[in-house]
Amino acid sequence: MVLVIGGSGSGKSLWAEGYVASFPGQKYYLATMHIYDEETRGRIERHRRQRSGKGFFTIEQPVDIRLAADKINLYQERTESCRHGKGVALLECIGSLAANEMFGGQEPAAEEAVVEKIVSGIASLKEELKNLVIVSNNVFEDGKVYDDTTMAYIRAMGWINERLAAMADQVVEVVAGIPVILKEEPGGNVPCTF
Secondary structure (H helix, E strand, O other), rough: OOOEEEEOOHHHHHHHHHHHHHHOEEEEEEEEOOOOOOOHHHHHHHHHHHHOOOOOEEEEEOOOHHHHHHHHHHHHHHHHHHHHHHHHHHOOOHHHHHHHHHOOOOOOOHHHHHHHHHHHHHHHHHHHHOOOEEEEEEOHHHOOOOOOOHHHHHHHHHHHHHHHHHHOOEEEEEEEEEEEEEEOOOOOOOOOOO
């Protein structure tokens, strides 16, 4: 498992897509963003163009990320791609997933519940894949204090990133399109073979 973090516009998504595209075998793109307005529609279209031709099978999973494992298994059964290995997935991105989980109901969900749901879902997903690459945001570096709801989201993102970093074999921060390795377990940077 590789956790790729970076600020807005850092190039983290493009780097992660290129990294995953270099792996042999079946590749899944786990998309978490809802289309809310023209800005999000534009971001989604830009990401689709970026990954075009890179061999990804896209799974839309804006909430309940653990359910993506069932969709991957169903796809593998239908295509018999499981004979080539469990595959590699790119989860794009934790920031959208956390926002969807936290703000998808009438009232914001408790930050602890959001953290647990996402981390346990990713742990389940990790078991179903040969490799999992997760893109997440640095949302806590501006030093500003926001309203209580936004601060709850920021704290949840911090806890999620901490727990995913602990689970990961490799943590990469992308700064201005340049990957900086923050954590590397033995063998953590070697693409899988199927």
